[in-house]
Amino acid sequence: MSDHYVKVKVQLEQMKSSGEGAEKEDTDIIDDEVPMASPPASVSPIPASCTTAARRDASKTSVTGRNRSKSWRKLGKDERNTYTKQESDPAPQGTIVAANEGKPLNQIDNERQMLQIKEIGKILLGQTETNGNIVAPNQRPKEFKVGPHCKEDGNTVAKRRKPVTVDTSKAKTSLEALKLSIRHLKWKEFPVGRRSACDIYWHGVSFHDNDNILSGQVNKFPGMIEMLRKINLSRAVRTMQELFPEEYNFYPRSWILPEEYQLFSTQSRLTKNSDASLKPTFIVKPDGGSQGDGIYLIRDPSDLRVIAGSQTKQSVVQEYIHKPLLIDKLKFDIRLYVLVKSLEPLEIYIAKEGLARFCTEPYQEPSQKNLSHVFMHLTNYSLNVQSGNFIHSDSLSSGSKRTFSSVLYRLASKGVDIRKVWSDIISLVIKTIFALVPELKVYYLADIPPGKPGPTCFQILGFDILLMKNLKPVLLEVNANPSMRIEHEQKVSPGVFEYVPSPVDEEVKVGVIRDTLRLMDPAQGKSPTSHPEQQQEEMLMEGGSPERRAGEEGGVLPSLFLKQVFPKYTKQFSYLRTVERIAALFLRFLGVKGNMRLGPTGFRTFIRNCKLSNSNLSMASVDILYIDITRRWSNMLPDSREAGMCLQAFVEAFFYLAQRRFKSLPLREQVVSLLEMCEGQLENHGVGGPGGSLPEDSTCSSRRSVSCSRTQPGRTHHPHHTSTAGQDLSAPQLCSPAALRRASSQDYRLRQRPRPPHTHKANVEN
Numbered sequence: 001m002s003d004h005y006v007k008v009k010v011q012l013e014q015m016k017s018s019g020e021g022a023e024k025e026d027t028d029i030i031d032d033e034v035p036m037a038s039p040p041a042s043v044s045p046i047p048a049s050c051t052t053a054a055r056r057d058a059s060k061t062s063v064t065g066r067n068r069s070k071s072w073r074k075l076g077k078d079e080r081n082t083y084t085k086q087e088s089d090p091a092p093q094g095t096i097v098a099a100n101e102g103k104p105l106n107q108i109d110n111e112r113q114m115l116q117i118k119e120i121g122k123i124l125l126g127q128t129e130t131n132g133n134i135v136a137p138n139q140r141p142k143e144f145k146v147g148p149h150c151k152e153d154g155n156t157v158a159k160r161r162k163p164v165t166v167d168t169s170k171a172k173t174s175l176e177a178l179k180l181s182i183r184h185l186k187w188k189e190f191p192v193g194r195r196s197a198c199d200i201y202w203h204g205v206s207f208h209d210n211d212n213i214l215s216g217q218v219n220k221f222p223g224m225i226e227m228l229r230k231i232n233l234s235r236a237v238r239t240m241q242e243l244f245p246e247e248y249n250f251y252p253r254s255w256i257l258p259e260e261y262q263l264f265s266t267q268s269r270l271t272k273n274s275d276a277s278l279k280p281t282f283i284v285k286p287d288g289g290s291q292g293d294g295i296y297l298i299r300d301p302s303d304l305r306v307i308a309g310s311q312t313k314q315s316v317v318q319e320y321i322h323k324p325l326l327i328d329k330l331k332f333d334i335r336l337y338v339l340v341k342s343l344e345p346l347e348i349y350i351a352k353e354g355l356a357r358f359c360t361e362p363y364q365e366p367s368q369k370n371l372s373h374v375f376m377h378l379t380n381y382s383l384n385v386q387s388g389n390f391i392h393s394d395s396l397s398s399g400s401k402r403t404f405s406s407v408l409y410r411l412a413s414k415g416v417d418i419r420k421v422w423s424d425i426i427s428l429v430i431k432t433i434f435a436l437v438p439e440l441k442v443y444y445l446a447d448i449p450p451g452k453p454g455p456t457c458f459q460i461l462g463f464d465i466l467l468m469k470n471l472k473p474v475l476l477e478v479n480a481n482p483s484m485r486i487e488h489e490q491k492v493s494p495g496v497f498e499y500v501p502s503p504v505d506e507e508v509k510v511g512v513i514r515d516t517l518r519l520m521d522p523a524q525g526k527s528p529t530s531h532p533e534q535q536q537e538e539m540l541m542e543g544g545s546p547e548r549r550a551g552e553e554g555g556v557l558p559s560l561f562l563k564q565v566f567p568k569y570t571k572q573f574s575y576l577r578t579v580e581r582i583a584a585l586f587l588r589f590l591g592v593k594g595n596m597r598l599g600p601t602g603f604r605t606f607i608r609n610c611k612l613s614n615s616n617l618s619m620a621s622v623d624i625l626y627i628d629i630t631r632r633w634s635n636m637l638p639d640s641r642e643a644g645m646c647l648q649a650f651v652e653a654f655f656y657l658a659q660r661r662f663k664s665l666p667l668r669e670q671v672v673s674l675l676e677m678c679e680g681q682l683e684n685h686g687v688g689g690p691g692g693s694l695p696e697d698s699t700c701s702s703r704r705s706v707s708c709s710r711t712q713p714g715r716t717h718h719p720h721h722t723s724t725a726g727q728d729l730s731a732p733q734l735c736s737p738a739a740l741r742r743a744s745s746q747d748y749r750l751r752q753r754p755r756p757p758h759t760h761k762a763n764v765e766n
C-alpha cells in the first residue's frame with residue numbers, strides 16, 4: 001500500500017471514529033458529505049457525473065487538445081455526445097487495482113466500507129457515487145447507464161408525458177453545456193424561442209433577456225446582477241457583519257470608494273501605527289469589473305489610482321489575504337456553483353464538484369517589487385491562460401484548472417481535516433445568500449408583483465473562495481453569471497484559434513446545469529401519492545419525476561450533483577435571518593406595486609402601526625430621520641430611478657430606532673427586540689388596525705409578500721451635528737457604526753459619479 005494511500009486511510013479512519021463519537025452538540029458545525037466523489041485520475045478516474053469529459057479522462061488516452069478537437073468535430077452532434085454502453089461502463093478496474101496495490105476489488109470494497117464516515121457522508125476511494133451511496137465500480141447496477149448518451153433500454157418506454165420545454169434562444173455562452181444537459185434529459189429545446197410558453201427560459205445574462213415572460217421559470221432573478229456588484233455585495237455583507245461580526249468574518253475588511261476613502265485612509269494608518277512591522281497590502285477592485293479587469297494591489301492609500309481630478313473610481317478596496325494556502329507553491333482559488341432554487345421559501349443547493357483555478361507564477365508574499373505580478377497574485381483563469389506557464393490538462397486533477405474534489409483529495413492526503421473545510425464552505429455560502437436575500441426580495445416584488453402574471457426564478461451563482469493558509473475559507477466575490485463555457489480557445493496557427501473541449505469544465509458545468517434542470521422540472525411534486533418531500537427525494541434519486549424518468553436517456557441518471565444545504569441546515573442558521581425580517585416590514589409598508597422605495601407616508605405608517613412613536617420619539621423626529629437617511633442613501637445610489645427610502649436606508653433607520661429604544665443591549669439584541677415588538681404589534685392589530693392608518697396603497701401592501709411562486713426633501717438635518725443621546729428626540733442621533741461611518745464620509749459621497757442604470761457588465765464572465 002502506498003504511503004499516500006495509508007495517510008488518507010488513517011485520516012479517514014480518524015474522521016470516522018470522531019464521527020461515531022459523541023452526538024454532535026455544536027449546532028454551528030455542519031456534518032456534511034465531503035464532496036470527494038472524484039479522486040484524482042491516478043487513483044480512480046471514475047467521475048461523479050459521468051460526463052463526456054470524464055470519459056475522456058477515464059480512457060487515459062493521451063490525446064492532444066487539438067487532435068481531440070478534430071475528432072470531436074468530425075462527429076455529428078449526436079454521435080459526438082453519444083457513448084456506447086461499453087464506454088459508459090465503470091472505469092478501467094486496472095487503475096483501481098494499481099492504486100490499491102493489486103488487491104482484489106471486493107477486498108478494497110470492504111476497506112472502503114470501513115472508511116465510511118458515519119453521518120458525514122462518504123469519502124470515496126476509487127469508486128463513484130450513486131444516489132448518495134457508495135457503489136464500487138464492480139457493483140454498479142446494471143441499469144445505471146452513465147453518460148448523457150446511452151440508449152434507452154426496452155423497459156423505459158412509453159408513459160411519457162410531454163417533454164419539458166426549454167427556450168435556449170438567449171443562453172449565450174452556456175449554450176453548449178445546456179444543449180448537452182437537455183439532450184441528456186430528453187427534454188425539448190427551442191433554440192430560437194417559441195410562440196407559446198416554454199417551461200424553462202435559460203438566459204445568458206439577466207432576468208430581462210427575454211421580456212414579457214408570463215409563466216414558467218427563468219434562470220435569473222431580477223436584481224441579482226445589481227446585488228452582486230462588488231460594492232453592493234460588500235454593503236450587504238457589512239450590514240450582516242454589524243449584527244453578527246463573528247459569523248461574517250469570512251469576508252475581508254472592505255471599504256467603498258470613493259465615499260469611504262477617508263475612513264480607509266485613517267484605518268490603514270492606525271493599523272500601521274499600532275505595529276510598525278505590519279505592512280498591510282490592499283487589493284482594489286472596480287465595482288463593475290470581472291475577470292480581474294482593473295484590479296491592482298497597493299500598500300498605501302496614496303497609491304490609489306485616480307480618475308478625473310482627485311477622484312477614485314467606484315470600487316471596493318479590500319484587505320489582501322497575504323497568506324493563502326498554496327499547492328505546489330501556487331496560489332489558487334475555488335469556484336463553487338450554488339443554485340438558489342427559490343427565494344420564498346429559501347432553497348439553496350451547492351454543487352458537490354467545483355473548480356480550482358491556479359496561478360501560473362509561484363507565490364510570494366506581497367512586496368513592493370512583486371505587487372504588479374498578476375500571475376502570482378490573481379487566480380483568474382482569463383488572466384492566467386495568457387501566461388506561457390498555463391497548463392491545459394486532459395486530467396481532472398492536474399493542470400492550471402482542476403476539480404475541487406481533486407484538491408480536497410490532495411489536502412486529505414496531507415492530513416487536512418477536509419470535513420471541516422467543507423463544512424466552513426457550506427456555512428459561508430448560506431450566510432452570504434442570507435445577506436443577499438432581503439434586497440433580492442425587494443427586486444423580485446418590483447418586477448413580478450403579486451397578482452401580475454410572471455415566471456418564477458432560480459439562478460446558478462459562482463462563488464469564488466480563497467482558502468487561507470490556516471484553511472479558513474474567505475469569500476472573494478459572487479458571480480451572477482459564472483462562465484458556463486465547456487470549451488477553451490486554442491491557437492491552431494498564428495492568428496487562428498479554435499474551440500476545443502475542456503474536460504474539466506465539461507465535467508463540472510454540465511453536471512451543474514443538468515441537475516439544476518432536474519431540480520426545476522415542473523412535474524416535480526405533482527404526484528398526489530406521497531409526501532412531496534419524500535416524492536421529490538425519490539424522484540431526484542432516480543433521475544427526475546416518475547413520468548419523466550421513462551423519457552430520459554438511459555432510464556436512470558447519475559446521482560444529483562447538487563446538494564441541498566438550505567433548508568436542510570435551517571436549525572443552525574435561521575437566527576441569522578434578522579435583516580430578512582426587517583425587509584418583510586419594509587415590503588409590508590412599501591405600497592404601490594412595482595416600487596422599491598418607501599415614501600414618507602409609508603414610513604410614518606410603519607412607525608404608527610408598530611407603535612414606535614411615543615413621548616420620546618415624536619412624529620416630527622420620525623420625519624427628520626426619514627429625510628436624513630433617505631437623502632444620504634440617495635446620494636450613495638445615484639442610479640436609482642425612484643425617489644424614497646431604499647431597503648438599506650430602512651435597515652439603517654431600524655438599527656437606529658432599535659438603539660434608541662433598547663439602549664443597554666448589544667446591537668443584535670436591540671434589533672431583535674425591536675423586531676419582536678413590531679411583529680407583535682402588527683400581528684395583534686393587523687395593518688390598518690387600531691392606531692394605524694394604511695400605507696399609500698393599503699390593498700396592495702397588505703397583500704404584499706414575497707411569494708416567489710406564482711400560486712401564490714425638505715429640511716436638511718445632519719444628526720451628528722445635533723444634540724446628544726437622551727436629549728430632544730426631534731434631533732435624532734445616528735449612533736450605529738455604519739451610520740457614523742457613512743456620515744463621516746459625506747464629502748466623498750457627494751462627489752460620486754453616477755452609474756449607468758441597468759449595467760449588466762458586472763459579474764458577467766461570459
Ligand code: ADP
Nearest residue numbers: 252289290291292293319320321378379380477
Ligand atoms: P474579478 O471579478 O475581477 O475576478 P475578484 O474579486 O474575483 O474579481 O478578484 C480577482 C482575483 O484577485 C481573485 O480571483 C483572487 O485571486 C484575487 N483576490 C481578490 N480579492 C482578494 C483578497 N482580498 N485577497 C487576496 N486575493 C484576492
